[in-house]
Amino acid sequence: MVAVIDSLRQQIATCEATLQDLHQQLAEAEHNQRQQERVLRKTKPLTTDPLDHDMNFGVPDDFRSEVFAVLDHEAEPQEQDESNKLGRWPLEKNEYRRYGRQLIMPEIGLQGQLRLRSSRVLVVGVGGLGCPAAAYLVGAGVGTVGLVDGDVVEESNLHRQILHSSARVGMTKVESAMVALNSLNPNVKLIPHILRLTPETAISIFKNYDLVLDCTDTPASRYLISDTCVLLGKTLVSASALRIDGQLMVLNNPPSPPGDPTGGPCYRCVFPKPPPPESVVSCGDGGILGPVVGVMGVLQALETIKVLTKKATGTEPAPADPPTLLIFSAYSNPMFRSIRLRSRKAKCTACSAQATISPQVLESGSLDYAQFCGSINPIDALTPQERISAESYAKLRSGVNPFTGTVSNKDNHILIDVRERVQFELCSIDGSVNIPFSTVSITPGLSLNPNTPSPGSNDMYVDENDWATQLRQTEKPIFVVCRLGNDSQLTVKKMKELGLNYGGKRFIGDIRGGLQAWREKVDAEFPEY
């Protein structure tokens, strides 16, 4: 940490020195330019100038002096402006240069840039979505950008969370992002909110912003952010990504008050029911491809810029685009599909006339988002007799069975690794056999009669039953291991349901804590991913 702080101090000092140097150079260059202009007007034109002849010989003297008088007159106010710095131009000189490439587009123009500069945007979550989104918004010159996140940067974030860096692992994500964003565009005011959003704090944070980006990673935060935006009348740009899929919606646009059917739908209108908690997969468990989440974050920035710079037609505010759900599926063709959404749901609990969610309900904390979305208790499916610690299993492999005291080795039992195949291929314990949990979990238990396959299942289950058949061919004890020690318990249960323990004659158990415990207690070289 000390090294990080020192390195940052040094970086800041270097940047400040460079900045000062640039200011100096700029002042000199501007001074030189003014001098040059003055000289050009007063001295004879250069002989290489094609106008030279005309100006010197072809134009009558009185006309010539008139022309110069006009030119001089025009030049005067500019010099005055530069000396007293009062706004002759709506943007600062550096802003014209910095934003020039977007300023010259009719979609943005001067008015659009001024709207961006006066906007206050909140980015909730500074991870795979929030990093690219914030980078483009800060780059585009949004005046104020707030950043909400309670996490710290981890090494496994860096492949996709592009504002963070190797040197800033361990720093809060908000502070790390501020370092990067500040060096990208020092004109933007950044506001840190180093915390995890809660129902009690959401309103007080959101109310100071014009528009909110949901860049979070849980169902509970998605409902909380949507509800808060509806209550406060803020448009919400919501995106998500997992593995190779992404989704994007501009919600509550226009942000009419709850009950007003002209307002845009909210998150609850599209997804009224949260997914069952056991089906919710995080990027840590399911994986995420950097550019997939990057694309979604960049699109959030784009939609935000579109909403903020929308031109008014006459005196009427510009009509909002019809609501859509954009689906990104990186390995499909086409990669993008745009779904037409409906307006607000007549019975929506957040944005309809029948809404039950109010600011009081939210701030009192009586709305339990965690409960609404459910949570999974740590799996505790087995008895202590069915579980073995990583250390005991290591001893068993090296010779002594801690249960029976008999001499043993890795060949007189079967070690089943139930991680998915791609993880098994990354690293595995020597001699282990891979049966992916996805295969185990869709194998019907014995409650279904194995002689009458369930309808439509014939193309799904035939191959998968093989693993059970193969395990029936020996009577060796079975040990099951997975990444963390959850799926292994469920697999042991399933194996017993299938009768693989021969009514208790054969030992089937799991390794407590999975390969994580194996790495921590037995084999420190075993890769962590």
Next chain:
Amino acid sequence: MAPAKAPAGHFSILYFAAASTYTRRASEHLPAPVRARDLFALLEERYPGIGEKVLSSCAVTVNLEYVDAGGDDAEDAGRVIKEGDEVAIIPPVSSG
């Protein structure tokens, strides 16, 4: 990966995210017509458990348009999915 045009008497169904993981396919063709209210039962029959684990929280679209198809009291329960239609099952993705 783009599903081929549905054969005569069928509609296409696309499975996204968790729906694709559960069914182990990105798309398939199913016999048409089907009433929207019967779609979930049809899928439950083919993929036991999908109703509770996936469909209960999904958005359903027909020809790129959001429809409210879940359950008998749904707004579009009476709608009929016709031959050649493209249905999509879209679970909420919440990671980021």
